[in-house]
Amino acid sequence: GQLRSAIRALAGVDAGPAGVLDRLDRFVDDVPAARTATLAYAVLDLADGRVDYACAGHPPPVLVPAGGPARLLWGGRSA
Secondary structure (H helix, E strand, O other), X not given: OHHHHHHHHHHOXXXXXXXXXXXXXXXXXXXXXXXXXXXXXXXXXXXXXXXXXEEEOOOOOXXXXXXXXXXXXXXXXXX
């Protein structure tokens, strides 16, 4: 619950997924129970269909494009 609240607060800052995870990492240092949490965070631009994402210790997200095969997104990952 604390992580969800922190993410909501940080998501309002125009920092992009990597910036949100960077700031969240500092928060997690003060919440011992959150140190084993994983996260995949993505922002979808509805105007152009672009997805920016970052992952922290989480399995890779799956991208399922219209008319194309599903694929794992291995980039944007960090511990």
